[in-house]
Every structure is written in C-alpha cells, then in structure tokens.
Amino acid sequence: MAARTTVVEAVCAVAARLEAAGVPAPTVDAALLARHVLDWSHTALVLRGGEPLPEDAAARLDELAARRTAREPLQLLLGTAGFRWVDLEVRPGVFVPRPETEVLAGEAVARLPADGVAVEPCTGSGAVACAVAQEVPGARVVATDVSPAAVDLARRNAGRLGVRVEVRLGDLLAPVAPELRGAVDVLVSNPPYLADAELATLEPEVRDHDPRAALVAGPTGHEVTDRLIAAAGAWLRAGGWLLLETADTRARATARRAAAAGLTDVAVLPDLTGRDRVVVARRG
C-alpha cells in the first residue's frame, strides 16, 4: 500500500497548483491553507510536517486550493485577517483589510491623545477603528459606513475583540453625534479612492470580490477624499489631524488639495512597500 501524502508534500503540491494559476505568494498561501484545515499553529506545521495528512483535511485542502486558484482572496478562505495586533473576521461582501492600511492605523494611534476622540468614516470590517480602540483604550472611537453588511461586521469585530467602538450606518460624517463637531482629535479614513476606469485593471481578488462601492469613488477617484478634506475643518479641533489613505498615484494631488483647503503640516507618508499612501494634514 502506498504511503499517505505528508503535510509537507501536500503543501508543496498546493503551492505548485497556486503558482501555475498565477497566485502571487503561492508557498505562503499553501502553508496558511494547510494550517487552516488542520487547525494547527505555525510551530505545529513546522514540527509535524512529516506526518501523513488526514483524509478529511486533504479533501478540504483540495477544495480550498481550487478556490484559491480561481483567485478567491486568501483571507476570505481563512475567514480572518490579521491587522496590527488584532485578528478580524472577514466576510464576502465587505472590503478585506490590507496590510498597507496598518500604516494609516499606526499614524492614528500615534496622534491620538489617551482620552481623545477618533472618527473613522468608511470603516468596512472595522479594522482601523478596532486597532485604534485596542491600542488607545481610553479614547472614544466612532466609525461609520454606508454598507449595512460592513456595519454589522464592524460591530461584530469590535464585540469579539472587546474594544469600545461606536459603529454607525450612514454617509461619511452624517451619522456622527453633532456634539463631536470641532472636538475630533483624529479623523482617519481609508475611503474608496479609485477612478471608475481603474476597476478593470485590478487583480481578480480585488476586482471580483471587494464591493465596487468600497473601491471606486467616481470619475476622478478624488470624490470621497475631497469630501473628507472639506469636512475636516468643521469636525477637527484646532490642532487635530486628518489622515487619509489614497492611491500612490493620487497621494501628491490629494496632499495639494488638503493644503488648498487651508489645512497645515501636510505630508505624504509611504506604505510598507515604500509607495506614497497616506496623506496627513492638520487643522491649524
């Protein structure tokens, strides 16, 4: 009787399938899918890789590998995404949080007083708001989204993590309590920032799985960031910060628009890959 495939052999076979399908990081994805079906830690995968792969795990791994070769996002297959120090639940129909947005959240944490107020329009899964609330537990954190599915997931993530985030359904700052006008220390957002025509150029994981309304702002891509820049003067306290994630191709122009709106200390910061990504600006 032939020996059963070991875990390591199965990971290598899945990695080869993913590579042939053009998946960008095939070995990492294959290892994470194997960990998921086995419910093992990273250490267990390393130490027990020579063991035979159980049949039920092999069948499940085969199914997930097929979905990944069809370019379903890894995080949706795993059901979770790590973001700074938290693990978030992710679901189809809600934008999957990205590592580059960890820079945006970190800038918010660095600028938020211990008992300050942070508002995050366009929260999606609640990634930024939950990370900020976890790292600055004494702050008041308010998050909004126009998508009921996103609001539901952000509330669920905040509840699971045990962090205090007020999640409200509605357009940008419209659902935020009026008493916070002029009292916000950090207005932070990763809004839709692509132009209509850019949608077709995206990787299949993004184009076919993230909601269009999470990606595309309108004909120029500046439509939502312009609205947030225009609102910043009314909602920020004097000295408070506006922090916006945007496309690398649009960051310098977004910074110029913030300066033209009268905001000060305008700068563009790079993401984890060195690309222009985050625009910071201050109400003078």
Ligand SMILES: C[S@@+](CC[C@H](N)C(=O)[O-])C[C@H]1O[C@@H](n2cnc3c(N)ncnc32)[C@H](O)[C@@H]1O
């Ligand atoms: C790029 S996703 C970012 C999600 C999350 N902040 C993150 O970084 O993972 C943009 C989010 O903005 C939401 N959105 C789009 N237009 C909005 C608006 N006018 N007001 C509030 N939320 C909006 C979308 O539903 C989506 O969840």
